[in-house]
Every structure is written in C-alpha cells, then in structure tokens.
Amino acid sequence: MALISQQISKIILLKLFLQIVLFIFPTLSAANVSLFNLRENSMHEKINVTDVRSSYLNSIKFFKYNYPKDHWAIDYTKAGTSIAHVKLKGKYNYSIILNPTDCRGYRTIIRYLNDSNSDIPSALNRPYTVAEERGLNEVTAMMERVYEKMGLIPQFAQLGNNSHSFDEKTRETIIGNEEEPGMLHLHLWGRGDPEHEFIAGVPLRGPKPGLMFDLIAKSKTEPTNQFAIKWDPKELEIALAAFKDMLSLYLESDEFKEEFSDSLEVSIDMTKAPSIECL
Template sequence: MALISQRVSKIILLKLFLHIGLFIFPSLSAANVSLLNLRENNMHEKIIVADARSSYLNSIKFFKYNYPKDHWAIDYTKAGTSIAHVKLKGKYNYSIILNPTDCRGYRSIIRYLNDSNSDIPSALNRPYTVAEERGLNEVTAMMERVYEKMGLIPQFAQLGNNSHSFDEKTRETIIGNEEEPGMLHLHLWGRGDPEHEFIAGVPLRGPKPGLMFDLIAKSKSEPTNQFAIKWDPKELEIALTAFKNMLSLYLESDEFKEEFSDSLEVSIDMTKATSIEYLPTISQ
C-alpha cells in the first residue's frame, strides 16, 4: 500500500509540473513577442524624434544684410574699450573688450571675429564650426585666470538674445537684424563683494554673490535684477589699464606658457581709452 501511495503521489506531482510548464512557456513566448514589439516601437520612436529635430533645425533662419564699415559690429574697437586681440593656432581671430554699456563685475566681451582667410562680415549671421566655438572657449579660459588673479570668481554666459527674434506665423527663429547681427561671443564677469575695489579706484558693483547676475536687467526696483551701470570715463581708463597689465603679467607666467602658448598668440591693445561712444548692449 505504501508503494502504491508513493507512485500516486509521483503521478500527481508530474501532472502538476506539466501544467505549470504549459502555463509558463506560452507566457515566455508572449513575453518574447512583447519585447520584440517594444524594441521595434523604440526604434520607430527614435526615428520620429530624429526627423522632428532635423525639421526644427530647418526652422532657424539667418538674417541677410550688408553691414556698413562703420557699424559697431565691424569696427569693434570704436567704443574705446578694447583689451586685446587673440589669434588661435595662427588662423582664428578673437577680440577681448570691456563691455562699453555695463561696468558691473568688470564685465567683458570675448568675441570671434573671423579666420585669416576671410573678413569680419563673413562671421556674422551664420552657424559656427566646432573649431571656432572651441577657440572661443579657450580664449575665455585664459581670461578666467585673469579674473581669478584679481581675487574674483569668474562667470560667463553665451546667449545672443538681442539678435534673436521669432516669427509667430512661420514658427521660425531668425538670428540677426540690422541693429545687431548674430555673433559668436560670450560675456565674462567677476563675482565678489560689490563694494570692494578689486581694481583700485573702481568698485566691482553688481549683485551680491548668490544672486543671479542678470545681463539684460532694466529694473531699478528689483534688488535681484540690478540694472546695467554705464562706465565712468575715469574708472574705465583705470580698469582698462588694470586688465591690460594683468593680462600682460599672465602672458609671462609659467602657467600660460604651459597651457596656452602653443595655441594662443595674444596682442595687447595699447590704445588708451577715449571718450566712450555708448553702443547698443551687445547680445545678451
């Protein structure tokens, strides 16, 4: 009887195992199909996203205009705030100037001008190459060191808002206009105690550390949105001299020779600051 009971138990267990197997394997097959469909759906979704991105990029238009030679974007030193000219790898040209319309944070503008085989207008209102953008970053890295040696925390922004507009009908973004072309450039400034003279005779000004530095601020009533402050002519002359001296010293440093001398050729602008011709605020 015991033997019969054991055999019956084995048969019951075998049937149970077969039922479980039949239940599991169809589920696995269905799961495989579901996974395959999921992969196909994901591939399809990626294709859609790629197509949408390509279509969106085609909606960016560049303004076509022949800027006169006396336009501030062409005659970029006319404001009298030029610090230096930089050539990258003997080909790409960049300018460094103090922002002529805002002295907060000793704000400067670093801009790509052109390559040695073309003129300045050729670099306006167009997309830029990796080499041109990388060069802007390298010149900026050099100038960050100058701000740091003044005891400041450097910050920068690459924006261009003043040259951008949007057509509600066509849903196109237009880069450039008659007043301000699209240019590859960025704004660099220092953060610290706004009342301290990191340059003797010139307070830093600007918002206190921890608050946003709003480049396009126009409201005098909001303390976190401090309005732009025009240069005092005497302070501008002092600041220009200080930046040129600090940059000159840095060019002689071991750090510059090790990090930048094989790629950057820097020419200090020795022109003294003249009467300031206040220009439109260059692209925010």
C-alpha cells in the first residue's frame, strides 16, 4: 500500500509540473514577442531620428550671389596684409594674411581660395570636400610652427559667424550674404604676455592667458571680452615683415622639408604693408 501511495504522489506531482510548464512557456513566448516588438519599435524610432537629422541638413541653405571683382573676398590681397600663398599637392590654393582689422595676438587668417581648375567665386557659399578642409588644417599646422618659434602658444578657430544667419519662419540656416560670403577659413593667433613684444616693436596685446580670445569682441569694458584693436601702420609694417621672415626661415628648416615639402608649395608675398589710408 505504501508503494502504491508513493506512485500516486509522483503522478500527481508530475501532473502539476506539466501544468506549470504549459503555463510558463506561453508566457515566455508572449514575452519574447513583446521584446521583439520593442526592438522593432526602437529601430523604428532610430530611423525617425535619422530622418530628422537629414531634414536639418536640408535646412542649410547657401546664399546665391555674384560677387564683383573688387569685393574683398575676391580680391583677397586688397588690404595689403598678405603674407604668403600656399598650393597643396599642386592643386588646392590657400592664402595667409594678417588680419587687417585687429592686431591682437598677431592674428592671421588662413583661407581656402580655389583649386587650380576653377576660380575663386566657385569656392564661396558651398559645402567643402574633405581634401579642401584637410588642406586648410595642413597649412595651419605649418603656421603654428611659426608662432611657436616666436615663443607663442598658437590657438585657432574655424567659425564663419559673420556669414551665417537664421530664418525664424522657415527655421533655415543661411550661409553667406552680400557683405561676407561663406568661405572655408580660420583665424590663428598667439597667446602669451599681452604686453611683451614677441615681435620687436609690436606688443602682442589681447587678453591674458587663461581668458577667452573673443574674435568679434566689441565691448571696451569687459576684460574677458576685450575689444578689437586696429593696427598702427608702423607696427603693421614691422609685423608683416617679421612673419614673412619667420616663414621664410621655417621653409629652409629640416622640419619643414620632412613634414611639409612633399605636399606644400609656399610663395612669400613680397608686397609691402599698406599706408594708413588703405586700412
């Protein structure tokens, strides 16, 4: 009798076990389906995010305008502060000039002009290729060495704010306007003791190290937002000659020959600094 009771108990337990298994597996299947659907929804949401991102890219518009030949963006040496012209790999052209409107930090502007098969207007108000942008960075790397040899810490910024505007109605960003076209360029300057003459006869000026260098500063009261300082004609002449001399010396260095000579062809601009009437 005891043996029969044990067998009956086992049968009852097995029956309960089978009921539990049948109850659990449909639940797991449903859970798996729900999890799969959740993943599908998550993937669908990511696609939506991509669509939104693409729509924002499409909202960037480029200003269409025929700039006259005497416009400063076309006649890029017009201000008379040109330091050098650089050709990258025999194709891409770049200019290096002293900023004609602000002497702080011995600020220079490095700009992509065009490739050898097109004119300067073709490089305005448009997106740029990787090769064009990479070339800008290579020319900048060369000029950073010049600032360092002066005893300065080089800093640079690629901005273009003056050519940007925003349409509140269409939510579009417009690049370029009649005064300033969108163009691939950056500003490079040196940091150090603002009162020291890293170029003899020309104080560095600008904010003290550790403070932000504001390129379009207009306030004369905030020390962290120091206003732009116009060039003194004599100091401009000295600084322009110094940059040309320093760059010429660097072109003869072993470092330049090793790092840049296979890609950069540099021509120093021998034009003298302009008179005060030209600024």
